[in-house]
Amino acid sequence: MSNPQNSEPKKTALVAVELALSQILADVRPIEETEVLVLNDALGRILAADFLAPLDVPPADNSAMDGYCYCREDVPDEGARLPISQRIPAGKAPQALKRGTAARIFTGAEMPAGADVVVMQEVCTLHGDSVEVPARAVGNDIRRRGQDVQAGQVVIAKGARLAAQHIGLLASMGVARVAVLRRLKVAVLSTGDELVEPGQPLHAGQIYNANRYTLSALLQQLNVDVIDLGIVPDRLDATEIALREAAEKADCILSSGGVSVGEEDHVKTAIERLGDLTLWKLAIKPGKPFAYGHVLNTPFLALPGNPAAAFVTFLILCRPWLQKAQGGLDHAPIEVRLAADFSHEKAAPRQEYLRARAELRDGQWWAVPFHNQSSGILFSACWGNGLAVVPLNETIAHGQLVRFISY
Ligand code: AMP
Ligand code: MG
Numbered sequence: 001m002s003n004p005q006n007s008e009p010k011k012t013a014l015v016a017v018e019l020a021l022s023q024i025l026a027d028v029r030p031i032e033e034t035e036v037l038v039l040n041d042a043l044g045r046i047l048a049a050d051f052l053a054p055l056d057v058p059p060a061d062n063s064a065m066d067g068y069c070y071c072r073e074d075v076p077d078e079g080a081r082l083p084i085s086q087r088i089p090a091g092k093a094p095q096a097l098k099r100g101t102a103a104r105i106f107t108g109a110e111m112p113a114g115a116d117v118v119v120m121q122e123v124c125t126l127h128g129d130s131v132e133v134p135a136r137a138v139g140n141d142i143r144r145r146g147q148d149v150q151a152g153q154v155v156i157a158k159g160a161r162l163a164a165q166h167i168g169l170l171a172s173m174g175v176a177r178v179a180v181l182r183r184l185k186v187a188v189l190s191t192g193d194e195l196v197e198p199g200q201p202l203h204a205g206q207i208y209n210a211n212r213y214t215l216s217a218l219l220q221q222l223n224v225d226v227i228d229l230g231i232v233p234d235r236l237d238a239t240e241i242a243l244r245e246a247a248e249k250a251d252c253i254l255s256s257g258g259v260s261v262g263e264e265d266h267v268k269t270a271i272e273r274l275g276d277l278t279l280w281k282l283a284i285k286p287g288k289p290f291a292y293g294h295v296l297n298t299p300f301l302a303l304p305g306n307p308a309a310a311f312v313t314f315l316i317l318c319r320p321w322l323q324k325a326q327g328g329l330d331h332a333p334i335e336v337r338l339a340a341d342f343s344h345e346k347a348a349p350r351q352e353y354l355r356a357r358a359e360l361r362d363g364q365w366w367a368v369p370f371h372n373q374s375s376g377i378l379f380s381a382c383w384g385n386g387l388a389v390v391p392l393n394e395t396i397a398h399g400q401l402v403r404f405i406s407y
Helices: 017-026 164-172 211-221 236-249 267-274 307-325 379-383
Strands: 034-038 067-070 080-088 102-105 117-120 125-127 130-133 154-156 177-181 185-191 225-232 252-256 275-280 291-295 298-303 335-340 351-361 364-369 386-390 401-406
Touching: 017 275, 017 291, 017 307, 067 080, 067 130, 102 130, 154 164, 185 211, 185 236, 211 225, 211 252, 211 307, 225 236, 236 252, 236 267, 236 291, 236 298, 252 307, 267 275, 267 291, 267 298, 298 307, 307 351, 307 379, 307 386, 335 386, 351 379, 351 401, 364 386
Parallel strands: 080 102, 185 225, 185 252, 252 298, 335 364
Antiparallel strands: 034 177, 067 102, 067 117, 080 130, 125 130, 275 291, 291 298, 335 401, 351 364, 351 386, 386 401
């Protein structure tokens, strides 16, 4: 229903998704405050500065095999029998190798000074306290000092999100604490008089609040500090109060619903009264009513109320914005090209993000869209595992390669 008081011209030009994204990303002021965490608390956090390796990994040459090591010069081309002068298991400091002898050595054990060949035990023959080593052993079974990481090398770049492998690499360099950027605080509001929290009885006219939980979960995946401000009634005064509180408490605000042009939609008016609206109405389907602005200088991303639209606009617009705000390096989601298991004959004035499933059939990966793409159908996002993109003003023929953004 259109609002008679709304002074917006009837047809606002829709902003293309790529333009909207570049505009909102340009507005991000990334977090700069840092904190130091023990490794076990650092998963998913953003590294505050380039990390230089404090030492070589491995710290010394070591054996890649269970076998024998010796000095290549001590063994003629046809092989030799060498007395075994020491036994070096992993964890033991070796002694310098006595010339003309071999040392028994195990995987991960440090090479003794004077040895430059390791041969695996399978190609050697043991004779009491001596070992027969083969002719022309290749001796590639040494892991060289620094072959993983060299002291001074930048091993993890500033802005990287620490994943399990980064945490492990830091541990391998003996690092116990790491400086990360502080968590981004994100306030979440769900607008709508019809909303009821899960666990409560549902009365006529009501629906359960899905977006609050979808958005909180998506935010948790980004490791932000979620400030959940609950449900906001469909009244301008209540919306303004909630937005003021959100602006004071958080680095940015995310809301769902109330951003269309109906008489019960107050978010847009509230932003205009408390700050500025820099972007409204995108050429995106689902998610056209998306808005961006500031409330008392706090950035505000207003998502549509329809659950699938809230989900899609979060992934396409909010997630890159939040990642940049967190101080993260990578904002663009990884996408692949899949064959369209659909056709789109009429070019449309909105870029469409179809909830779709990547399916392997006869050696070919297909993007199969859910049969109902209505913006209210959240099940489509559960059935699917990604978004297939139908670009603005383009047609798609069956089998044509399309962008697929896996979520
Ligand atoms: P709105 O943008 O407020 O007009 O909402 C659009 C549609 O999404 C309406 O059908 C709402 O009932 C529905 N909706 C809004 N917020 C939520 C929510 N938090 N959870 C589930 N559905 C919602
Ligand atoms: Mg509403």
